[in-house]
Amino acid sequence: MKDIQAEINKGRRAFIKKVLEGTIAGSLLLVIPAGAMDIPEQITGMREEDGPFIKKKKFAFIVDITRCIGCGSCCVADKNEYNVPDGHYRTWVERYVIDYDDNVYVDSPNGGLDGYQVPREDVPEANVRDTFFVPKLCNMCEKPSCVQVCPVGATYQTDDGFVLIDQKRCVACSYCVQACPYSVRFINPVTKTADKCTWCYHRVRKGLLPACVNVCPVQARLFGDLNDRESQVYRILHEPHVISVLKPGMGNKPSLHYVGLRREVV
Amino acid sequence: MQPSYRSKYNTHVIRIIVILVVLAIAGIGVRAMMIPESFGRYGHYRGEAVVDEMNREIRNGTNASCLPCHPYIKEMHFSGIHKTVSCEFCHGPVAAHIQDGKVIDKLPKKQGEAIKTLCLRCHNQIIRARPRESIKMVEMPKHLEDKKVGIDHTCDQCHNVHAPLMWVKQAKAMMGVVEEEAKQ
Structure with missing residues (x-):
């Protein structure tokens, strides 16, 4: 008799559990904004990831300087995605001009947001040895100095390797702005907090590529999973390429890699 | 004690x-x-x-968020050489156009001089920093002079912005004679 009772109870428990799971799953589906979900996934398998962090993938970002044409579409997409206030840039494109005397001229009018419409007049054409565009964004360091210096725990590194900012906790003390060796951080005058490129964490978690990667017309920006041996980023990072990171001497171990980087680039 | x-x-x-x-x-x-x-x-x-x-708002979609409603543009855009250019680069983010499946606003359309500026972001030969093997570059206003068109012409008068060579090819097909004349 007792056994039967226990069995019934087990059944009830299982039933209630199942119902609850169903409702929780249902409510979760309602919470997710419909907009992202009706677009096909760009990073396969991302929408199956559940739990607080991405488990199966390790993302890397590659910028191919040999491909970048400096059109600034990445900057435009970025500004649109985040409504970045004028004069501040989460990502920007620098133009390098190096002459035969090894003088380096760098400029980035409006962060490359309007593209490059005029040539540099101050460097004589005949003396130009090398000239190229360098897109800059958050390096997503494995050892981020910005996280180390934050006094309130507002800047943090997630278990999946993204360095993010807690907009509710940041007190805008600017320690992180000073600590970042790559100058990717700024104090957002609208939110009054520190702000920087997040590699579009919100898009990535919903299976979409970062906004800048998505719009790049020449595939100078690549974003992919290093755990997937078939992926383009894995292939490039394991090929005999000239590939490097910015300021390796700082010891921050960036996850942002450059193809075709010159040693003059800082 | x-x-x-x-x-x-x-x-x-x-x-x-x-x-x-x-x-x-x-x-x-x-x-x-x-x-x-x-x-x-x-x-x-x-x-x-x-x-x-x-849970930050996704403002830029992908091309897939635009194309279901614009099938004609889709066909034209992806048949041409501009197929790698994203919709939202020129037109703006989808979130400014569609919210909850409804059209909330028209996206601004670039016209006149603005379209010339837009084209020259990528195609301006005078900007030397481009990679050697890359997209087609033009020098303005030399290109207009070479093609014997008015110096105040904007790019979209000859080039369809979605498929840049579509009209050029059509015109060449129709006016084969003209091209031969130009060669002589």
């Missing part, structure tokens, strides 16, 4: 202990109030912040 220096009274000690206990309790209380609940769940940060970041 040594004289006892110990005071018979200990109220001052009790007072200090009471003050310390009160301060400790107040401290614990304030700490509990000030530190968010999810702080320290995954590390030295507020765990819920990850969820906040994840």
Whole structure:
């Protein structure tokens, strides 16, 4: 008799559990904004990831300087995605001009947001040895100095390797702005907090590529999973390429890699 | 016998202990109030912040968010050489156009000089920093002179912005004679 009772109870428990799971799953589906979900996934398998962090993938970002044409579409997409206030840039494109005397001229009018419409007049054409565009964004360091210096725990590194900012906790003390060796951080005058490129964490978690990667017309920006041996980023990072990171001497171990980087680039 | 220096009274000690206990309790209380609940769940940060970041509004979609409603543009755009150019680069983010499946506003259309500026972001030969093997570059106004068109022409008068060579090819097919004349 007792056994039967226990069995019934087990059944009830299982039933209630199942119902609850169903409702929780249902409510979760309602919470997710419909907009992202009706677009096909760009990073396969991302929408199956559940739990607080991405488990199966390790993302890397590659910028191919040999491909970048400096059109600034990445900057435009970025500004649109985040409504970045004028004069501040989460990502920007620098133009390098190096002459035969090894003088380096760098400029980035409006962060490359309007593209490059005029040539540099101050460097004589005949003396130009090398000239190229360098897109800059958050390096997503494995050892981020910005996280180390934050006094309130507002800047943090997630278990999946993204360095993010807690907009509710940041007190805008600017320690992180000073600590970042790559100058990717700024104090957002609208939110009054520190702000920087997040590699579009919100898009990535919903299976979409970062906004800048998505719009790049020449595939100078690549974003992919290093755990997937078939992926383009894995292939490039394991090929005999000239590939490097910015300021390796700082010891921050960036996850942002450059193809075709010159040693003059800082 | 040594004289006892110990005071018979200990109220001052009790007072200090009471003050310390009160301060400790107040401290614990304030700490509990000030530190968010999810702080320290995954590390030295507020765990819920990850969820906040994840739920940020997606303003740029992908080409797939535009194409279902614009089938004609889709056909034209992806048949041409501009197929790698994203819709939202020129037209703006989909979130400014569609919200909850409804059209909320028209996206601004670039025209006239603005379209010339837009084209020259990528195709301006005078900007030397482009890679050697890359997209087609033109020098303005030399290109207009070479093609024997008015110097004030905008790019979209000859080139369909979605499929740049579509009209050019059509015109060449129709006016084969003209091209031969130009060669001579």
